[in-house]
Amino acid sequence: MDVNPPHADDTLLASLTDAQREAVEHMEGPLLILAGPGSGKTRVVTHRIAHLIRQGVPSRNILGLTFTNKAADEMRQRLARLVPGQPPWMGTFHGFCSRLLRRHGPLVGLAENFSILDTTDSRRMLKNAIKEAGITLTHTSLDAIRDEISWAKSRLMLPDDYQPRLGQMVGDLTREIYPVYRRLLLETNSVDFDDLLLHVGTLLSDSESVREELDQRFRYILVDEYQDTNMVQYAIVQKLSMTHRNLAATGDPDQSIYGWRGADVSNILRFEEDYPEVKVVRLERNYRSSKCILRVADALIEHNQHRKHKELYTRNDEGQPVRLVRYMTGHDEADDVANQVAAAVASGDRQYRDFAIFYRVNALSRALEHALRRLQIPYQVVRGLEFYQRKEVRDLLAYLQLLNNPRNDVAFQRIINMPPRGIGKKSLEHLERHARRHRISFFDAAGEVGLIESLTRRASVSITKFVAIISGIAADPDQDLAELVARVATESGYREFLGEKEESLDEDRLANIDELISAAREFDEMFPDEGLERFLEQTALVADIDKLDPDPDQVTLMTLHAAKGLEFPTVFIVGVEAGLLPHERSRDDEMQCEEERRLLFVGITRAEQELQLSYTRRRMMRGTHRTAIASEFLLELPRGEMEMIEPPGEADYPEGLAVSADNFIDGGPADRFDGIDDPHPASENLDRDSLVENLSARLTTAAAMARDGLEPSTGGMAPEDYSEGMLVEHPRYGPGRVMELSGKGPKRTATIKFFSGEEKKFRLAFAPLAAIVE
DNA sequence: ATTCGCAAAGTTTTT
DNA sequence: CTTTGCGAAT
Numbered sequence: 001m002d003v004n005p006p007h008a009d010d011t012l013l014a015s016l017t018d019a020q021r022e023a024v025e026h027m028e029g030p031l032l033i034l035a036g037p038g039s040g041k042t043r044v045v046t047h048r049i050a051h052l053i054r055q056g057v058p059s060r061n062i063l064g065l066t067f068t069n070k071a072a073d074e075m076r077q078r079l080a081r082l083v084p085g086q087p088p089w090m091g092t093f094h095g096f097c098s099r100l101l102r103r104h105g106p107l108v109g110l111a112e113n114f115s116i117l118d119t120t121d122s123r124r125m126l127k128n129a130i131k132e133a134g135i136t137l138t139h140t141s142l143d144a145i146r147d148e149i150s151w152a153k154s155r156l157m158l159p160d161d162y163q164p165r166l167g168q169m170v171g172d173l174t175r176e177i178y179p180v181y182r183r184l185l186l187e188t189n190s191v192d193f194d195d196l197l198l199h200v201g202t203l204l205s206d207s208e209s210v211r212e213e214l215d216q217r218f219r220y221i222l223v224d225e226y227q228d229t230n231m232v233q234y235a236i237v238q239k240l241s242m243t244h245r246n247l248a249a250t251g252d253p254d255q256s257i258y259g260w261r262g263a264d265v266s267n268i269l270r271f272e273e274d275y276p277e278v279k280v281v282r283l284e285r286n287y288r289s290s291k292c293i294l295r296v297a298d299a300l301i302e303h304n305q306h307r308k309h310k311e312l313y314t315r316n317d318e319g320q321p322v323r324l325v326r327y328m329t330g331h332d333e334a335d336d337v338a339n340q341v342a343a344a345v346a347s348g349d350r351q352y353r354d355f356a357i358f359y360r361v362n363a364l365s366r367a368l369e370h371a372l373r374r375l376q377i378p379y380q381v382v383r384g385l386e387f388y389q390r391k392e393v394r395d396l397l398a399y400l401q402l403l404n405n406p407r408n409d410v411a412f413q414r415i416i417n418m419p420p421r422g423i424g425k426k427s428l429e430h431l432e433r434h435a436r437r438h439r440i441s442f443f444d445a446a447g448e449v450g451l452i453e454s455l456t457r458r459a460s461v462s463i464t465k466f467v468a469i470i471s472g473i474a475a476d477p478d479q480d481l482a483e484l485v486a487r488v489a490t491e492s493g494y495r496e497f498l499g500e501k502e503e504s505l506d507e508d509r510l511a512n513i514d515e516l517i518s519a520a521r522e523f524d525e526m527f528p529d530e531g532l533e534r535f536l537e538q539t540a541l542v543a544d545i546d547k548l549d550p551d552p553d554q555v556t557l558m559t560l561h562a563a564k565g566l567e568f569p570t571v572f573i574v575g576v577e578a579g580l581l582p583h584e585r586s587r588d589d590e591m592q593c594e595e596e597r598r599l600l601f602v603g604i605t606r607a608e609q610e611l612q613l614s615y616t617r618r619r620m621m622r623g624t625h626r627t628a629i630a631s632e633f634l635l636e637l638p639r640g641e642m643e644m645i646e647p648p649g650e651a652d653y654p655e656g657l658a659v660s661a662d663n664f665i666d667g668g669p670a671d672r673f674d675g676i677d678d679p680h681p682a683s684e685n686l687d688r689d690s691l692v693e694n695l696s697a698r699l700t701t702a703a704a705m706a707r708d709g710l711e712p713s714t715g716g717m718a719p720e721d722y723s724e725g726m727l728v729e730h731p732r733y734g735p736g737r738v739m740e741l742s743g744k745g746p747k748r749t750a751t752i753k754f755f756s757g758e759e760k761k762f763r764l765a766f767a768p769l770a771a772i773v774e
Numbered sequence: 775a776t777t778c779g780c781a782a783a784g785t786t787t788t789t
Numbered sequence: 790c791t792t793t794g795c796g797a798a799t
Contacts, residue, residue, distance in 0.1 A: 067788095067789075068788095068789080092789070093789075094789050095789095118789095119788085119789095193788090193789050194789090196789085197789090257787080258787080258788080258789095260786080260787065260788095261787080261788065261789080360786070360787075361785085361786055361787075362785095362786085362787085363785070363786095363790095366790095417775095420775080420776065420777095422775065422776090423775090424775045424776080425775085426775085427775095458775095540789095541789065542789090559786085559787065559788095560787080561786085561787045561788070562787090562788090580786095583786055583787080584786090585786065586786085595787095599787080620790085621785090621790090622784075622785065622790060622791085623790045623791085624790090
């Protein structure tokens with residue numbers, strides 16, 4: 001059978017637009033595809049690969065790099081439909097680098113059976129490093145150091161090159177700890193996520209022969225989501241396309257949402273400088289969303305100052321207006337969203353799978369899950385790591401890690417006394433000291449307990465038993481993976497340990513262990529030749545989104561970050577509130593704020609036909625509830641053409657005290673605390689929130705309001721206008737009373753006692769406070 | 775050494 | 790509200 005009928009390529013090309021075809025037919029030389037949301041980017045990329053293959057390029061010479069396994073899988077599948085046969089290498093950056101390191105690890109000091117530490121394990125390792133360096137952290141958190149090291153690594157900085165970020169107190173500590181951390185990683189034959197990339201980066205600069213070989217091998221490279229690459233990824237890709245400059249990058253600067261992880265948008269902007277002969281293709285026509293939705297998205301993103309203008313358009317229908325809804329509480333929000341889903345499905349217009357609900361932080365999923373469950377609506381939360389985060393699963397995996405790489409001290413630490421076998425902190429410390437002194441791994445130290453005099457007899461015996469268990473399991477190299485996991489569960493005593501206790505919790509745990517065994521079996525069946533190493537690699541490198549199952553008819557819940565690359569007929573974005581989106585921690589930084597705006601942009605552009613944005617007036621967070629305020633981003637939307645809704649009936653008011661929407665505007669029960677005079681009674685309800693919120697005195701908000709013809713009313717209050725006893729409201733702490741005033745001008749400070757009981761001091765010139773008119 | 779209990783802390787986004 | 794971590798009791 002001819003897998004390449006001569007006409008196939010023509011048909012393939014015929015279904016594309018001019019711009020798309022231009023990209024698809026491009027063969028030699030660098031290519032930059034700037035693809036707006038919903039512009040058929042994946043289609044173009046897969047078709048281009050298919051085209052390359054049809055033109056005779058062997059698929060082994062093609063490399064496709066994505067950010068998630070899901071994206072890679074999808075491309076692989078779509079490609080398989082176009083050109084059957086051996087697919088090219090498609091995978092994540094991290095997966096690709098891991099595979100390279102298995103082969104070339106020795107060049108950077110790693111044995112091929114190195115372990116990949118996830119966030120938790122690397123934290124543990126860092127703890128060891130800090131201890132080893134003889135440092136006790138006082139005013140700096142472990143995570144601050146971790147972030148700093150991670151940041152340095154993402155900028156290709158080794159300990160010797162390390163330059164602290166300006167004004168970082170952690171800089172000095174990091175300078176001391178980073179070298180030790182790195183040394184421990186190498187000594188234990190382990191890498192963290194950043195290392196996967198960094199080692200490959202240095203490998204490619206240090207070894208010209210390896211670089212050359214790989215450059216030859218991967219003649220055509222495609223990088224997806226290029227706007228989210230960091231400097232290391234940039235360097236890797238660049239090194240691999242020196243001889244063959246066939247680098248194709250696709251991306252959209254407006255969808256760059258991983259700056260916090262070290263991604264550098266300037267990579268995409270620099271592309272044209274690095275490859276002057278680049279062919280740039282712009283895909284601006286949107287095939288996904290209705291006109292209404294696209295206009296909202298466009299209006300929002302136009303507010304980003306650091307951005308090249310881009311014309312997005314669609315020939316899709318006008319569609320329904322985007323809904324902007326205000327709820328009383330997060331509960332009401334969740335209930336109403338669930339009701340809407342149920343109603344649409346009941347009427348036959350929609351299936352569950354047509355809906356997605358997005359939020360900024362995972363914490364918001366709880367209320368939604370609750371509401372959906374109550375209506376018996378099937379749903380899936382894209383938070384796949386959960387299973388691998390379970391204690392019992394992690395414990396068992398640690399056994400496997402140790403079996404695979406006996407130098408993995410972190411794994412050793414985790415399981416040496418799990419299940420409890422009488423080896424406590426003291427014994428472990430003796431063991432550790434011995435290991436450090438002789439520069440051997442914990443496991444090797446455990447093998448020579450006879451030499452450690454400080455250990456008690458009891459501990460020595462236990463440790464020796466432990467070593468015997470591990471060695472016993474390791475002795476049989478032929479066992480398949482499922483068998484191996486099962487043996488570990490049994491022979492480690494873990495199963496028995498859980499079985500003894502008769503608690504339902506432990507039954508769950510036993511079930512999880514069995515599930516891990518099934519996962520191992522599944523892996524065996526799918527990749528019979530891949531070993532333990534690959535199984536562990538796979539468990540370490542899964543992302544949340546990878547667990548998304550497109551098959552079942554379920555509503556999908558996920559963070560905005562996870563939503564990238566997906567599309568749904570109906571989208572709800574909840575919690576569009578100040579402090580949440582943009583997130584509090586981005587508030588003070590203009591660049592970060594723009595990233596938050598892009599995040600909302602990404603969310604909006606996932607919607608095909610219907611979109612609802614919502615916010616609440618009060619939201620329960622970490623036990624207590626706080627007054628919520630509409631996000632400043634909502635002021636940037638074309639509200640005139642949107643549908644503004646406030647559902648009546650607020651569950652938390654006593655029956656009989658039904659409150660109509662109008663009452664809220666005029667100061668119904670709910671407005672007890674924020675009865676500010678509304679100078680624009682005729683304007684949309686949102687404006688009243690904006691009055692409270694403009695207090696936060698963000699420039700963007702002020703600008704937005706100026707455009708909307710709104711006067712900031714209370715926000716402009718001078719520090720001298722405050723008086724003791726005055727009622728004020730703070731966007732974060734809610735209402736409170738001014739207790740004390742001191743200072744003058746910009747230094748004027750107020751002590752405010754909030755109704756929550758908290759007492760805080762504020763510099764009035766800067767504090768986002770609003771006076772409440774009594 | 776283990777276990778239990780309480781207190782504190784801390785909560786963005788993820789490979 | 791939940792989880793993590795630490796300290797005291799057994």
